[in-house]
Amino acid sequence: xxxxxxxxxxxxxxxxxxxxxxxxxxxxxxxxxxxxxxxxxxxxxxxxxxxxxxxxxxxxxxxxxxxxxxxxxxxxxxxxxxxxxxxxxxxxxxxxxxxxxxxxxxxxxxxxxxxxxxxxxxxxxxxxxxxxxxxxxxxxxxxxxxxxxxxxxxxxxxxxxxxxxxxxxxxxxxxxx
Amino acid sequence: xxxxxxxxxxxxxxxxxxxxxxxxxxxxxxxxxxxxxxxxxxxxxxxxxxxxxxxxxxxxxxxxxxxxxxxxxxxxxxxxxxxxxxxxxxxxxxxxxxxxxxxxxxxxxxxxxxxxxxxxxxxxxxxxxxxxxxxxxxxxxxxxxxxxxxxxxxxxxxxxxxxxxxxxxxxxxxxxxxxxxxxxxxxxxxxxxxxxxxxxxxxxxxxxxxxxxxxxxxxxxxxxxxxxxxxxxxxxxxxxxxxxxxxxxxxxxxxxxxxxxxxxxxxxxxxxxxxxxxxxxxxxxxxxxxxxxxxxxxxxxxxxxxxxxxxxxxxxxxxxxxxxxxxxxxxxxxxxxxxxxxxxxxxxxxxxxxxxxxxxxxxxxxxxxxxxxxxxxxxxxxxxxxxxxxxxxxxxxxxxxxxxxxxxxxxxxxxxxxxxxxxxxxxxx
Numbered sequence: 045x046x047x048x049x050x051x052x053x054x055x056x057x058x059x060x061x062x063x064x065x066x067x068x069x070x071x072x073x074x075x076x077x078x079x080x081x082x083x084x085x086x087x088x089x090x091x092x093x094x095x096x097x098x099x100x101x102x103x104x105x106x107x108x109x110x111x112x113x114x115x116x117x118x119x120x121x122x123x124x125x126x127x128x129x130x131x132x133x134x135x136x137x138x139x140x141x142x143x144x145x146x147x148x149x150x151x152x153x154x155x156x157x158x159x160x161x162x163x164x165x166x167x168x169x170x171x172x173x174x175x176x177x178x179x180x181x182x183x184x185x186x187x188x189x190x191x192x193x194x195x196x197x198x199x200x201x202x203x204x205x206x207x208x209x210x211x212x213x214x215x216x217x218x219x220x221x
Numbered sequence: 222x223x224x225x226x227x228x229x230x231x232x233x234x235x236x237x238x239x240x241x242x243x244x245x246x247x248x249x250x251x252x253x254x255x256x257x258x259x260x261x262x263x264x265x266x267x268x269x270x271x272x273x274x275x276x277x278x279x280x281x282x283x284x285x286x287x288x289x290x291x292x293x294x295x296x297x298x299x300x301x302x303x304x305x306x307x308x309x310x311x312x313x314x315x316x317x318x319x320x321x322x323x324x325x326x327x328x329x330x331x332x333x334x335x336x337x338x339x340x341x342x343x344x345x346x347x348x349x350x351x352x353x354x355x356x357x358x359x360x361x362x363x364x365x366x367x368x369x370x371x372x373x374x375x376x377x378x379x380x381x382x383x384x385x386x387x388x389x390x391x392x393x394x395x396x397x398x399x400x401x402x403x404x405x406x407x408x409x410x411x412x413x414x415x416x417x418x419x420x421x422x423x424x425x426x427x428x429x430x431x432x433x434x435x436x437x438x439x440x441x442x443x444x445x446x447x448x449x450x451x452x453x454x455x456x457x458x459x460x461x462x463x464x465x466x467x468x469x470x471x472x473x474x475x476x477x478x479x480x481x482x483x484x485x486x487x488x489x490x491x492x493x494x495x496x497x498x499x500x501x502x503x504x505x506x507x508x509x510x511x512x513x514x515x516x517x518x519x520x521x522x523x524x525x526x527x528x529x530x531x532x533x534x535x536x537x538x539x540x541x542x543x544x545x546x547x548x549x550x551x552x553x554x555x556x557x558x559x560x561x562x563x564x565x566x567x568x569x570x571x572x573x574x575x576x577x578x579x580x581x582x583x584x585x586x587x588x589x590x591x592x593x594x595x596x597x598x599x600x601x602x603x604x605x606x607x608x609x610x611x612x613x614x615x616x617x618x619x620x621x622x623x624x625x626x627x628x629x630x631x632x633x634x635x636x637x638x639x640x641x642x643x644x645x646x647x648x649x650x
Contacts, residue, residue: 160612161574163554163567163596164421164641165466165479166523166530168442169486169507172463195441196463200419205390205615207594 243407263301266326286628
């Protein structure tokens, strides 16, 4: 039940009470019965409102839980060398974000990055492939594509400046923002 | 007070240009460089000469790796005119060639020079270059070009400029990018654009008057062109996805570029007059890094349509695509010398990325470098030297190697990283 239908119910109840009061010259028994009925309806409406509020709170709590879970897995997804396939770990991370995003209206930006090996412009294309791989996976799991923007930085803006696999693996990534 | 302010301003300018300034280290020259004496030039004008012209020429010739300078301390005389030349003074110190000259300040500045062969005891070249006082360094490089051409038979490329991206690392926040223009010896750096957003793919218009590049300043990549004389700047593309690798056609009318607006990276041509966009490649693979053959009839580009990145040629007339690199599993980002024969590219061997030259006539690929993270080759307009970026420690530096592998020098920045060098064409005024 939505809030507006609840209000409509309240208003009709109040209207009924007025009507009954206007008829006060007639059978008082009937009036009392009507008043009792109104009171019962009022109580039922209040119960329904409380139930709805509880349900809403539960939903908010569940969404908060999903968003916390998404925050827990982090917003950086790592890739293998020269690959734009989501690893097992990355897929689990993205799954958590999809669950959170299905429950809100947030838009996201996926920024693709590569390590420093190879040429800069080819790496721009590779970074875009990685961002697109995350986007496509999100869309396949129900997230509308208009809520997702992708961009590639290639090997620009590295997280780790040095060379060697320990640095490179930190730079082969898609960041969700 | 006025003087103090002027010196403060000079200091500020000096401090800001330091970030982008390059130094030069000669790593390898020829085994038997030709000894040449560049005698301090005479000066006719008020006050002291604004530049040591002979020193600029001397450094140019040394950097070529083909000449050995004669120290001024060893010179027995400092002639500035032919009448003061005594060949025995120069034979005594084994100088094969002697360059003398005078600098004269009028409404413009003029350099007169004369080149002597001490064996034949005669003048073998002479000339005059004239221009605004502010261009004295560039005029000196033009003298170097004349001397180099007279002695080697190859056009000099000293009176040219370099475009490159300098990056100041910032581990706590975003890196700082500068698009910088400098003389071919790394001097007189000018920052064309700076900011916290990446700048990529700087390239030259064929007349050397304009540059194009990619900037992320709108938080998305877009291609811009900028006039070096007027400073006028224009955004050329703003498509969804990639906008990169701008490459001017040899006639200056068209720009090849990479867009992924239709799904994945493909090569497009942008007509700079009508703004019409033509799609050249249509393939689900990555097609990128277009570059023009000097005759403007075909383009080279990188594609992984065969599984791994290789260089392909697109013929504009037949619209046919053919693969041109077959050695190794990675060949990318080609740049073609003006003769249309030598192609500099990035070649992977044993997991290391080197600069190599592919000879289109013999199909022979020669690896020129031994470092492992080399990229962004750019060929000097005379075709003799490949400038590229490589890594030293955590920083990227510029380095250069002769196409025949004989000469090497590096150009590290005083501070930070330098990447993506683009050697200018000869400027057409």
